[in-house]
Structures are given as C-alpha cells and as structure tokens.
Amino acid sequence: MTEQALLLVNLGSPASPEVTDVRRYLNQFLMDPYVIDLPWPLRRLLVTLILLTRPKASAHAYASIWWPEGSPLAVLSQRLQRAVQSHWEQGPVFLAMRYGEPSIAQKLQQIAQQGISQVVIAPLYPQFADSTTTTVLTEVQRVLVQHRLPLSISTLPAFYDQPAYLDALATQVQPYLEQGFDHLLMSYHGLPERHIHKADPSGQHCLTNTDCCQQAQGAVLAQCYRAQCYRTSQGLAQRLELMPERWSVSFQSRLGRAKWIAPYTEERLQALAAQGVKKLLVICPAFVSDCLETLEEIGVRAREQFLAAGGEDLQLIPCLNDHPQWAMALAQLCQQQAVPFNL
Incomplete structure (x- = not known):
C-alpha cells in the first residue's frame, strides 16, 4: 500500500512570551490578507500601528498562561499529533503551524524528502473561514509551486456537523454538566461582518435577517462561518439533551472598530x-486546542467580567485537545472525508 502522510495544521503561537517574539508572530499573523483583508499599503499601515502597543499587552497575556513545556497550543497540538498517529496506519503524522514554527513549508518539504508522495492536509478548524481554512490551503499551494514538490494533496473539509466530531465534543462536555450548572455558553472566535458578506456566494443571503444562519443551506452554508457555528451548537445541544433556555451562542476576540458578528x-x-x-x-468549539483565546480571554478575563456582573462561577470547559475519542475521530475523518486538492 502506498504510504500516505497526514499533516495537521493549527494556527500557531509565538516562540516565547517575550515581546520581540510576540511582535514577530503578530506581524506575520496580521499581515495575512485573509486575516486583515485590506490592500497591502493600508494593511501595512494598520498593522504597524497595532504593533506599537499590542505586543506588550499580548506578551503579558501569553506569559500568564505559558506552560513550562512551552505554548499551550503548541504543546497540546503535539500531544494530539502523537495521539492521532496511533490511529493513522497509512503513514507518519506531522504537525505544522500556519504562523510561527514549524511552518507548512518546512513540513511539506520534509515529507517530500522522505519519499512520500501522498499527503492529507487537515486544517484543525471545525468551521470554515477564509481567515483559517483558506489561508492554510493558499499557503500549501504556494509551497507546492515554489518548491516544485511532487506531492498529491487531499484536504479535510470543515467538520462542524460531522457526527464523530460532535460525539467527541459531547463526551468532553458531559461530565461538566453533571456537576450542576445554570447555563452553557458556546463562545466562538468572531469575524468581521464583511468577511461573512464576502463569503456569501449568493450575495443576497448573508445577515439579511435575524434567522439567516438557521436558514442557510447548500453553497451558502458551505461558506458561512457563522451558520456553521450555529450548526455545531445545535448538534452539541441535541446530543446533550439541553433545553433551548439552557444554552446560547456568542462570538469573542474582536479587534478594531469594524462591526463583528x-x-x-x-x-x-x-x-x-x-x-x-x-x-x-x-x-469554545471553534478551537480544538486550548490557547490564548480560551485560557486567558475566557478562563481569566471573561470569568472576572462575569463575577463582577453578579455571577458566582464561570468554568471553562477544556477544548478537545488530545482526548482519546477526538484523536480517533480526527483520524477517521481524515481517512473518510478528505477530498482532492487541485492547484
């Protein structure tokens, strides 16, 4: 049987919580045109202004959640890589980061150098967005062309409604419900509304009414991050047998003055x-690995806000990380759902 590598791709992390490393990471991240979708001169100007102050604040936030082994996202992604390897019999499992190290270019070249010609790329994002999935696949395409790599690529599509993913998510959440709770909030990473509008292939559906995401189908649903977030939430709530008043959806991590979802x-x-x-x-079901946005933004800042507003306890449920059921589910999804990637 032909050997087939699996390349897991997560967002990435600074090399350390030092200001210089955080600034370098933020520059690469924010200069991605799929993250800040402005013409290059305006994007460069805006990012330059952001980098005057944000790296120091972000470095402080990273330092508050940094582990002795390194970045939580990096450490947990490595653990997931090892866990998935035990279920992926087709070949070796690699890990790359879209921003920072190890890069997609490094790992694709390493795979080619090992004489492997078939690769499944798995962006570790349950819901589709240009600022996550598309930028990964665009970078894959750039690397293949620039380095003339003789690789046959398949990719894992968004898996927001896949039963194996939702079942693993429900298994992760269930023990926390059994401890007693008043409400479950499913907080997803936000996006500027303009990103959602641009992704609407019909040009006539997105954000036209309050129920547009519940009504999304076909090509609209396939491109709509917000609608996919609601589908994930509904699938999870059904598995947990939650009444509608016991759960809700929200979006975090706004940046700048633009209107976000x-x-x-x-x-x-x-x-x-x-x-x-x-x-x-x-x-936080938009993340499969705990990171700054879960551990610090929700686990620290959101908790402080909720307690100050009159709540008594906010408990962050960990992401799937390297949960055994999730590792097995991810390997199965990559084997069964991957589709050819055409340059």
Whole structure:
C-alpha cells in the first residue's frame, strides 16, 4: 500500500512570551490578507500601528498562561499529533503551524524528502473561514509551486456537523454538566461582518435577517462561518439533551472598530448575569486546542467580567485537545472525508 502522510495544521503561537517574539508572530499573523483583508499599503499601515502597543499587552497575556513545556497550543497540538498517529496506519503524522514554527513549508518539504508522495492536509478548524481554512490551503499551494514538490494533496473539509466530531465534543462536555450548572455558553472566535458578506456566494443571503444562519443551506452554508457555528451548537445541544433556555451562542476576540458578528461574548456575559445565571459553563468549539483565546480571554478575563456582573462561577470547559475519542475521530475523518486538492 502506498504510504500516505497526514499533516495537521493549527494556527500557531509565538516562540516565547517575550515581546520581540510576540511582535514577530503578530506581524506575520496580521499581515495575512485573509486575516486583515485590506490592500497591502493600508494593511501595512494598520498593522504597524497595532504593533506599537499590542505586543506588550499580548506578551503579558501569553506569559500568564505559558506552560513550562512551552505554548499551550503548541504543546497540546503535539500531544494530539502523537495521539492521532496511533490511529493513522497509512503513514507518519506531522504537525505544522500556519504562523510561527514549524511552518507548512518546512513540513511539506520534509515529507517530500522522505519519499512520500501522498499527503492529507487537515486544517484543525471545525468551521470554515477564509481567515483559517483558506489561508492554510493558499499557503500549501504556494509551497507546492515554489518548491516544485511532487506531492498529491487531499484536504479535510470543515467538520462542524460531522457526527464523530460532535460525539467527541459531547463526551468532553458531559461530565461538566453533571456537576450542576445554570447555563452553557458556546463562545466562538468572531469575524468581521464583511468577511461573512464576502463569503456569501449568493450575495443576497448573508445577515439579511435575524434567522439567516438557521436558514442557510447548500453553497451558502458551505461558506458561512457563522451558520456553521450555529450548526455545531445545535448538534452539541441535541446530543446533550439541553433545553433551548439552557444554552446560547456568542462570538469573542474582536479587534478594531469594524462591526463583528454578534452576539458578542462580553455582552452575553453581562446579560446572563443580569438574568440570574450564577453558575456558567463556557466552551469554545471553534478551537480544538486550548490557547490564548480560551485560557486567558475566557478562563481569566471573561470569568472576572462575569463575577463582577453578579455571577458566582464561570468554568471553562477544556477544548478537545488530545482526548482519546477526538484523536480517533480526527483520524477517521481524515481517512473518510478528505477530498482532492487541485492547484
């Protein structure tokens, strides 16, 4: 049987929580045109202004959640890589980061040098967005062309509604529900509304009414991050047998003054506390590995906000990380759902 490598790709992390490393990482991340979708001169100007102050604040945040082994996202991604390897019999499993190290270019060249010609690329993002999935695949294409790598590529599509993923997510959440709770908040990474509008292939559906995401189907659903987030939430709530009033959806991590998709997590925290919710559980299903946005933004800052608003306890449910059921599910999805990638 022909050997087939599996390349897991996560977002990435600074090399350390030092300001210089954080600045380098943020520059690469924010200069990606799929992240800040402005013409290069405007993007360069905006990022330059952001880098005057943000690296210091971000470095402090990273330092507060940094592990002795390194970045939580990097460490947990490595653990997932090892866990998936035990279920991937077709060949070796590699790990790359879209930003930072190890890079996609490094890993694809390493695979080619080992004489492997077939590769499955698995962007570790359950829901599709240009700023996550598309930028990974664009970088894969750039590397293949620039280095003339003789690789046959397949890719794992967004798996937001795949039963194996949702089952693993439900298994992760269930023990926390059994401890008693008032409400489960599913907080997803946000996107500027303009990203959602641009992804609407019909040009006539996106954000036209309050129920547009619930009505999305076909090509619209395939491109709509917000609609896919709601599908994930509904699938999880059904598996957990949650009544509608016991769970809700929000979006976090806003940057800049542009309008981002709503409802905003910080506003939802205030509203839940005002409604009398005392014990709040929060899970972040847009991430498969815990990172700055989960451990610090939700586990620290959101918790402080909720308690200040009158809540009594906010507990962050860990991401899937290297949970055994998730590792097995991911290997199965990559084997069964991967589709050819054409340059």
